Amino acid sequence: MTLLGLAFNSLRFRRGSFAATFINVFLGAVVLMSFASLFDTAGGVGVSSADASSLTTIAAAVGGWGLVIVGFGVASTMNLSVRQRQAELALLKATGAMPSQIGRIIVGEGAAISIMAALLGIVPAWLIGRVVLDALTSTDQIADDVSYRFGPLALIAGLSTTLLATAGATTISARAAGRVTAREALSQAATDGRSIGRGRIIAGGLLLVVGISCALTTATVLKDEGFTTLSVAGQACIASAIGLALLSPLVLRGLIRSVELVTRPLTGAAGYLATTAIRQRTGQATAITMPVIILTGLAAGTLYIQKIQNAANAADGITVSADDKGVETLNFIIVGMIALFAAIVLINNCVASLLARRQEFGLTRKLGATPGQILRAVAFETMFAAASGLALGTISAAIGIAGFQYGRTGSLRLDLDAVPYLAIVGTVVVLAITASLTAARRSLAAPMIDAAGVART
Structure with missing residues (x-):
């Protein structure tokens, strides 16, 4: 062949x-x-x-x-x-x-x-x-x-x-x-x-520097430059999000030790299974974390940058032009399509990673774990990966938002509605948990003996 x-x-x-x-x-x-x-x-x-x-x-x-x-x-x-x-x-x-x-x-x-x-x-x-x-x-x-x-x-x-x-x-x-x-x-x-490669660490660090540089440029050089200021602030969010996504395996490995110390007494066997799986399969956890970072950083950054622009225009008594409305519409179209893509990547990665663990789940059941414990462990893993992605995505969005806020208003004080951000968080949690538990239940549906010998996905 x-x-x-x-x-x-x-x-x-x-x-x-x-x-x-x-x-x-x-x-x-x-x-x-x-x-x-x-x-x-x-x-x-x-x-x-x-x-x-x-x-x-x-x-x-x-x-x-x-x-x-x-x-x-x-x-x-x-x-x-x-x-x-x-x-x-x-x-x-x-x-x-x-x-x-x-x-x-x-x-x-x-x-x-x-x-x-x-x-x-x-x-x-x-x-x-x-x-x-x-x-x-x-x-x-x-x-x-x-x-x-x-x-x-x-x-x-x-x-x-x-x-x-x-x-x-x-x-x-x-x-x-x-x-x-x-x-x-x-x-x-x-x-x-x-282990994470040196090239990936360098690329992630450079992109993070690019994102911070774009934010500083927005705050200083590109004050009140209209579409250019909006564009560079958006690039700050994107570059920072991709940089943090590349570095996310390092973050997960650092966080899991602290999380394990806090949650082990509360979560019992399910927590032990989850933290052990994350330590040994960090790559699969980051497959969930990375699209969450991109989705959160891009969606939150663009939405709040546009809200800052609209609020500043209203405070200055500026009538929004047709061009400004067009830019806003275009931003929402672009971000909506790319955010949808990131959301589907998140769902696909959740499903693919868990369906591939059918054999692992079968062996775990042979060792005495119950299906309920495995499902709780999967929920814990997913929440940890998603929460880490939300935190890093929020940081990437904050980099672009802070630069644009200072460049547009001269102040870092934010007075923004939390509803859009909470909607993003809720969407990520629902998508990740639903996809993961659905795939895990499908993997657990196979008889224990059969599953322990199956490695196909």
Whole structure:
């Protein structure tokens, strides 16, 4: 059997991981192609230079950050999938497979999923792109006579960026898997003990510095620069969120020791199972934490930055222009789509990580744990990962909000409504707990003896 055939055969037996990655890539392709269609629309007949410039700017801005966020979401799912397959990869290495061959298997799977997902995303992207243009014209940011076009630029830009994001994500996962020896892979299959790489720490630190720098620039250099100030403040939230997401494994490992000391007397056996699982499988916990950080940082940051802008305009007696309304509408559209993508990544990662633990749950039941204890342990793990993500996401949002607040009002004093933030927290908790407990119950539905010998996902 060829390596590509082996890759496809592996996908057939790992439907859970395949579905999670497929959905993430599909939604990412829809987001990227829908906004890339604005390039085609900008090049249409009769489009004014001002409208063409606005459409191109919007498409480029969303495409750039969309590529980063989609790539990040796909990378988290691919990394989770690779971690779940350490025993399989160890067996391949033990039978003589080279690291480059292991890499080609992983990249081949990613490419196959990416192509299928991107092609199926064309029709939804066409529909959503039309909705985006309608929103722009309804707020008078684009002339009403601009006709929607979904052409080669949307397909080329959308498909190429989707493939680029997936290729980058799978290449990183493949390189990490290729560096692990067969003996290490077998031990990591049980403990998920791979340490965080130096490159990841450096990248996370640099992005965090970029986010803080954008916030400082917003507070000092870009005071009252309108859309530019809003844009840079938003970039501060995004860069900080991605940086903290990359560093989240270090945070989880540091927090779990303190949490264990406090909660162990209160949670009993379920708490012991949960804290042990988090220590040994930090990578799976961060698969939940990372999309929560992105979702919280981006949603909270954008919502409150816009609220600060509106409140400052009202205090100064400034009449909101059509352009300002258009910017606000555009912000909500962009953030809504990317936040939806992050939310679905969260659900997929919760489900994929728990379905892959069917064998672990079966062995735990053989050792005497009850299904109720396992479910409580899963709830504890999920709440810990989600709460950590909410805390780090809040920090990333606060970086951008503080910079914009000072630059717009000259003060760091905030008087904001807590309802939007509480809505974000509630949404994250409900999504994470519902997805995790549903997947855990499905894993526990199998007979104990059968589950203890099943490793498929």
